[in-house]
Amino acid sequence: MGMFNIREPRRMEHHYIYYDERKEKLRKIEENARRDLGMLDGEETFDPNRIRGKFLESTKHLRRRKQSGAKPVSTPVIIMILVALIILLHYLLTGEWMF
Numbered sequence: 883m884g885m886f887n888i889r890e891p892r893r894m895e896h897h898y899i900y901y902d903e904r905k906e907k908l909r910k911i912e913e914n915a916r917r918d919l920g921m922l923d924g925e926e927t928f929d930p931n932r933i934r935g936k937f938l939e940s941t942k943h944l945r946r947r948k949q950s951g952a953k954p955v956s957t958p959v960i961i962m963i964l965v966a967l968i969i970l971l972h973y974l975l976t977g978e979w980m981f
Contacts, residue, residue, distance in 0.1 A: 938944045
């Protein structure tokens with residue numbers, strides 16, 4: 883029956899070299915006690931409003947765009963302007979409309 887028994891691989895057991903489990907437990911107990919007493923002086927909690935906009939503020943080119951208030955021009959607008967310029971150039975050179 884060895885043909886149908888699939889062996890599972892051995893589980894990995896990784897033991898940290900520089901880890902003191904006792905010290906970590908004591909730190910958690912102290913932190914919980916301080917939180918219960920209201921003594922935490924700088925509790926870091928996740929606040930999405932604190933993070934919002936940080937990427938735009940940290941890059942130079944996006945910061946400039948945000949300060950100037952200019953919106954980027956879309957591709958269809960650029961194509962329409964180019965077509966209008968080509969029609970105008972054709973009219974000025976030949977004196978007649980393309981249509």
